[in-house]
Amino acid sequence: MTNQLLIAETEKRFGDAVTQARLAAPAVRVMLGIATSWKLTNAEGAGLLGFTRYKWSNLKSGRWTEVFNQDQLTRVALLLRINDALHELFPDDQADRWPRQVTQNPMLNGKSLVQAMVHGGIPFIIQTRNYLETAVARLKKLDAAARVSR
Template sequence: MENVVSLEPTATGASGLQDFAAEDDRQRLSSVAAKAVARLATAWKASNADAAALLGVSGSTWDRIKADRWDGVLNQDQLTRASALIGIFKGLHLLFADDMSDRWPKLVNRGPVFEHKTPIDAMISGGIPRMLETRQYIDALRGGF
């Protein structure tokens, strides 16, 4: 059977919500999360600057991630960003049956979450809260909760 790594943390915080606070979770998940974000950034045709900003890393770190020459550990915020982006990517591919799933993040959007910006620009300017809102927005469009 194929070895599958989940981006779900193994521990939960005091509130019962999942978090990426545990160092062993971050070490275990960082490489696969970074590679997944690199793949979705390529699919979305995001610029290097936009991809780095979405993940919350420097341009030089993004260059190493993109070239598969990075062996660092993402911090809690960066893993939260990666998890949200991966969820958005998956949700878009479930919502749209064509190439719209990869074009949508760069299209100006009139939805209340996006303020007439592209989803990528809205998520960069709004940070983690806007990324989570975007993921909820996509899930709601799909008929989720």
């Protein structure tokens, strides 16, 4: 299963057990990949998923035997889209560093993106996804306009 499958499922509810079971392994791979790229601490990884640190530790160590519930799958799908948007906006190394940097962005209130998402939960993660995807769309529109004017 690819990241595209998880992205495609983002708009669905993730409420049925069949979907949750089908997406369990890809969701774990995606989340561990993001955690590695963003250099998340255990507290941050747990916070982004709404996990206890014990559950996060089990996930990281390969002892995870559960499936993600609807809330957790939604979080993973949103974080994947955020990660993808960052990689469209910035070179790879900067895209991976940016979530940890404290910026002047007023949306973050002096926090890093990771800190703000842990604190704000799903509503803020959705807001972040919308903000970044809008930025990607604007960049593509500017790029297309620049190509036409050449």
